[in-house]
Amino acid sequence: MISVTLLGAGNVATHLFKAFNASKKTTVNQWFNRNINAIHQYKNQVKITDNLNTLEKADVYIIAVSDNAISKISSSLPFNDRLVVHTSGSVNIHDLDKKHKRGVFYPLQSFSKTAKLNFKDVPICIETIDKKDYSILKEIATDLGSPVKKVNSDQRRILHLAAVFVNNFTNQLYRVAHEITESEAAEFDLLKPLILETAKKVQDISPYMAQTGPAKRNDTKTIKKHLALLNKNQHKAIYKLLTQSIQDTHGGKKL
Incomplete structure (x- = not known):
């Protein structure tokens, strides 16, 4: 199983949690949000926290927050040399703190919390600094049933x-x-x-x-x-x- 930690509680994070929770090869072992009330309803399904210092080790950390907060969150993570990705379509991969292995896991779709979504209809655009990290992100996307496309920041x-x-x-x-x-x-x-x-x-x-x-x-x-x-x-x-x-x-x- 590939372990994932989610950071953020917006539309994208919520849909990713539900999809990962139903997948076969990926598990969400922890979910962070600074306002823990936003994810409190999921406390019986996953470990939740509002403290970055309590984050446990995972294979991938997915930052699904507003574009303006991505850089700050990545810099605040209390560890180095782990795979950290964001889900934004417009934020550069280099906006992630260079202390991490960096990547982008961009679901190209419109997300609303109340609308049902089949990830078979959600292309995942992937970008990584290190080619070796691409395979794990591709595996996660494939596990969701999503089409996968390798893209660079300009694309x-x-x-x-x-x-x-x-x-x-x-x-x-x-x-x-x-x-x-x-x-x-x-x-x-x-x-x-x-x-x-x-x-x-x-x-x-x-x-x-x-x-x-x-x-x-x-x-x-x-x-x-x-x-x-x-x-x-x-x-x-x-x-x-x-x-x-x-x-x-x-x-x-x-x-």
């Missing part, structure tokens, strides 16, 4: 940036669409099959080839009607910006 930063576009920004567009439909008591749920079909389509063809709609076909009459229907200036600005981006990509006329 990981770009993937994280792209993830903001396809996930966070897209979800905000869902929120705008929900607000627009509510304004006329239309049903947002009627859009859900379209949302799924759009996501499904890019599994097989490129986003460029998948693009449809009035902006691509330069349907200026429909575009003007849509803008007239929007009551909020912010929504108009978003519509214009994305319309212009599509037209720039597909050779349409400017607004």
Whole structure:
């Protein structure tokens, strides 16, 4: 068994704990969080602590905290020369204290504590300073059932940036669409099959080839009607910006 210690109690740490707890080759032998109340409910499943000085020896220490806290936590760990990794998409591997064996175990997925998640749908991007440490992180990821990809810090930063576009920004567009439909008591749920079909389509063809709609076909009459229907200036600005981006990509006329 590979022993893991978790540090942090956010969305990523919570999902990792549940996944490791159900795995066959990996065990969480300790879970640290500075606010122990956040992990108190798991006290019968794993040793919990709010004191870094009580951390026991493990094969891997996974820091799953906010980006700003990663460096400080790694420096505060009361030991040297053990494998310490973080789960961030944007933090450099060198932000970890060099007294450790350093790595990154980045699950490229959106995490919410209340949402169920199958790690078969969570690619794990791995980076290590020492090539010998890569194999243990790959084994842990494989044990979760996750696809594994070796990436460097530059590639990981770009993937994280792209993830903001396809996930966070897209979800905000869902929120705008929900607000627009509510304004006329239309049903947002009627859009859900379209949302799924759009996501499904890019599994097989490129986003460029998948693009449809009035902006691509330069349907200026429909575009003007849509803008007239929007009551909020912010929504108009978003519509214009994305319309212009599509037209720039597909050779349409400017607004």
